[in-house]
Amino acid sequence: MKADNNPARGMRDLLPADVATRDHVLHAITTTYRTFGYQRIETPALEDIYRLQGGQGGENEKLIYQVLRRGLPETTETSEPIRDLVDLGLRFDLTVPLTRFYGNNHATLPTPFRSLQVGPVWRAERPQKGRYRQFYQCDIDMIGEPTVLAEAELIEATTAALAAVGLHTVTVRLSDRRFLSALATDAGLPADSWDRFFITLDKLDKIGWDGVRTELTDTGLPSEAITTALDKISSLREVPAEKLIDTLTSTVxxxxxxxxxxxxxxxxxxxxxxxxxxxxxxxxxxxxxxMGYYTGQIFEITHPEMSSSVAGGGRYDELIGRTLGKDVPACGFSIGFERIVGLLTDNIARNATAILVESDVAVADPLAIARNNRNEDRIVEVVRRSGKLGAQLKRLHAAGFTTFIPVSVEDGTVVVGDERTI
Known part of the structure; x- marks a missing residue:
């Protein structure tokens, strides 16, 4: 049987050109966020399974990669519950680890604390275009700020970060979990049905209004309440900004x-x-x-070239209390890093220079030449001459080199030629 060269379906090897693009995007985003005062932190890839499965991760909790406890025997009883064999899991987002981090370190952190996280997360979902089992997230969070200063700044910082990458034509979508709860109340939906109502409404883009209505009806909710709720929601779509507050007040x-x-x-x-x-x-x-942990305003950013959002977040004032024992106001925004990279179709130019060395040149000489030409903004590599010059220059150009400096030996003397464009 032929060996499977990709056993981890949905996880990818990245070529140098791919990584260069990702580094460019990451640098633009993090540089922008730092100008707003967000400080980089790191959290482990593995978290306690009970924390990850705490009931606040929504559907993502079903997609956790679970890690078996150390010290298990080679075989176990088939009737033994999986939960008894697992103590850790790979994080499915960066928010849950952040709440543990803050709970453990809050005494040494400023208030409000502006956090910046970048790193891989894992979800055992079916891979498809733009969705992977391992992917990067880039999050900013403001912890300790109870007012919508947090929401407004997070939105401004994230739209600025996207603009720095080159995504200027974006739309911010805004709502509030408290609005949804009040709407459900006014429509006559029982409080214990709200989670089902929210989860089904979240599928609107995929199944449409008829699909939402059918799925809600199949759950046994009162048809009159379903109709009232959906009619209220429909009436609030595309309300002009100047009429929003008055319309919300009268509708809900x-x-x-x-x-x-x-x-x-x-x-x-x-x-x-x-x-x-x-x-x-x-x-x-x-x-x-x-996510089930949102308690206030929620928001997403869309781009006309993407069918789904490129960033999303909201307020989660009760999540940190699970670690700290008391609620702390918190709000965050996560950029869909992989989706943004996917929008950038052009590879990032390396602008590298090759010190192209003939075989009879001593090693120390081209290294010194490269050293003298290299700086923070200039990539310089020593490359040995091989084959026909024209063919080698084509290979160098394909690898991102834009210029070369020929180095040879004539009558026992090292000769450094002029820098030439490839």
Missing amino acids: PSLPDTVIEDLAATSASLDRLAEQRPLQWEFDPTLVRG
């Missing part, structure tokens, strides 16, 4: 004043931001976000 009477005030503040900030840079935003009553 039980919506608390604090939610209205928070949405008004974020809306005003987005309006001001849109005056200074190319940006569109909208209130989207169908926006849910899959």
Whole structure:
């Protein structure tokens, strides 16, 4: 049988050109975030399985790669529950590890704490275009800020980071979990059905309005309440920004004043931001976000060339309390790193220079020449001459070299030629 060269389906090897593009994107994003005061931290790939399966990760908890406990015998009883054999799992996002990190280190961190995380996460889902079992996330979070200063700044920082990468034509979609709860209440949906309602509504893009209505009906929810809820949501789509607050107040009477005030503040900030840079935003009553830990405003950023969002996040004021024993206000935004890289079709030029050395040149000489030409912004590599010059220059150009410096020996003297364009 032929060996499988890709046993980890959905996980990829990355060629140098791929990594160069990813490094370019990562540098642009993290440089922008640092100007807003976000500080880089790192958390382990493995987390306690009980924390990962704490009921706040939504559907992603079904996709956790679980790790067997050390010291298990070679065989176990077939009836032994899997949960008894597992104590760790690979993280499925960066938010759950951050809450543990903050709970353990909050005494030494400033308030508010602006966190920046970049790293791989793992989900055992079916691989498809743009979705992998191992992929990178890039997150910023503000912990300890109770007002929508956090939401407004996170949105501004993330749209600035996307602009730094070259994605200027973006739309910010805004909603609020508290709005969805109030809407469900006014529609007559029982409180114990809200999670089912939210999960089904989150599938709207995939199954459409009829599919949502059918799936909700199949769960046994009252048909009148389903109709009322969906009609309210439909009426709030594409409401002009200047009419948003009044329309929300009249459509969802039980919506608390604090939610209205928070949405008004974020809306005003987005309006001001849109005056200074190319940006569109909208209130989207169908926006849910899959994670169960969101407690307030939620948001996503879309790009016309992507069918799904390129970034998303929201407020999660109760998640840190699971570690710390008391709730701490927190809000975060995650960039879909792989999707952004996929939008950049052109490879990033290396602009490298080859010190092209004839075989009779001593090793120390080309190394010294390269050393004198190399700096922080210039890549210089020593390359031995081989084959026909024209063919070798083609290979160098394909590898990202833009210039070369020939080095040879004439009458016992090292001769360094002029730098030439490839």
